Amino acid sequence: MTQPPMRTLREPAISGQKVIDPSGWTAQEMERSGDWSLHLSDAEIADFDRAIRGVETQGLDIMDITRENFALPVLGDRLAQVRKLLLDGPGLVLVRGFPVARYSRAQAAAAFFGIGRYLGRALSQNAKGHVLGHVKKLTDVDYNKDPRERGYRTGVMQRFHADSCDIVGLMCLHTARSGGLSSIVSTVTVHNVMLERRPDLVAALAAPLHWDRRGEIPEGKDPWYVTPVFNYHQGYFSCRYARQYIESAQRFDEVPRFTQIQLEALDMMDALLAELHMKTEFQQGDIQFLHNHVTLHGRSAFEDYDEPDRKRHLFRLWLSTDGERPIPPMLAERTAGGVITKGTVLNAPLEAV
Incomplete structure (x- = not known):
């Protein structure tokens, strides 16, 4: 895996001003650049073979995997570069060439979780405590219409959103x-374009908004939480957006109704997301990491194969970098600890449930 160049220019982020950050890119720039796409070498794949054998020899559970017991002497330095690209570069990395078909489900899960330990700490992704998540169609319910459902369990289009973590990782098992x-x-680019066209709408999205927890409520908390879309904290810009979660919070009587300018700002946000995004296509074995505070991601609807063992299936990790990037307390309350509700017990299922 070759070490790519990286942009490094960053200036303190200030409300009402253009954000200067390495994660500010356009789709055209990324499509021309190979900085964010890496390919595993034979030596790096051999690293996985040795590390997976070590997990099996020691009888380790997936959640017991650490950097120390999942040694990657060849790949480890490159993963440090991946982490740098995520936190101080474009905020996305695509790793290609992982031979997922030659490993068992447990072996692939161990490899993916092991990579994650070099980038951060795995978080619970739902009230069931899953630290190894599964993106797979399990229901025909449209999560955009049912606030009790989560998008990763459906085959419908997923609108642009950020997950509740610092870094989200996906490994493609089947397309x-x-x-x-x-x-x-x-989102740096989205912010800056909106600032040029409608600075009043940037200000509206920099004010607090209510978000639906969709039933995954920590003890002692309201069924909603409050955070702006655009945040500026200790010189760092962060964005959190998932319109369906903002809209479904309106079902609670205690939540203030939208103002006209808030609705206009949300509409412009959606329009800019449609205008400025780039598309990528997962291949089997692809591993994608995104920095959630500076990117948003979505997915088109899909049609599955009929055969159960060929259905679209991705592993997912939510990772915390434990405060390495400053984020405001309102945002940290949601993203730093994962989804923990009464009775949540952390576990790493090998099948989608």
Whole structure:
């Protein structure tokens, strides 16, 4: 895996001003650049073989995997570069060439979780405590219409959103028969374009908004939480957006109704996401990491194969970098600890449930 060049220019982020950050890119720039796409070498794949054998020899559970017991002497230095690209570069990395078909489900899960330990700490992704998540169609319910459902369990289009973590990782086990294209956008670029066209709407999205927890409620908390879309904290810009979660919070009587300018700002946000994103297509064995505070991602609807063992299936990790990038307390409350509700017990299932 060759070490790519990286842009490094960053200036302190200030409300009402253009954000200067390495994660500010356009789709055209990323499509021309190979900086964010890496390919595993034979020596790096051999690293996985040795590390997976070590996990099996020691009888380790997936959640017991650490950097120390999942040694990657060849790949480890490159993963440090991947982490740098995520936190101080474009905020996305695509790793290609992982031979997922030659490993068992447990072996692939160990490899993916092991990579994650070099980038951050795995978080619970739902009230069931899953630290190894599964993106797979399990229901025909449209999560955009049902606030009790989560998008990763459906085959419908997923609108642009950020997950509740610092870094989200996806490993493609199987692709769909058709559809399932991934879309990624730089929220730094979205912010700056909106600032040029409608600075009043940037100000509206920099004010607090209510978000639906969709039933995954920590003890002692309201069924909603409050955070702006655009955040500026200790010189760093962060964005959090998932319109369906903002809209479904309106179902609670205690939540203030939208103002006209808030609705206009949300509409412009959606329009810019559609205008500025780039599309990528998962291949089997692809591993994608995104920095959630500076990117949003979405997915087109997909059609599955009929055979159960060919259905679209991705592993997912939510990773915390434990405060390495400053984010405001309102945002950290949601993203730093994962989803923990009463009775949540952390576990790493090998099948989608």
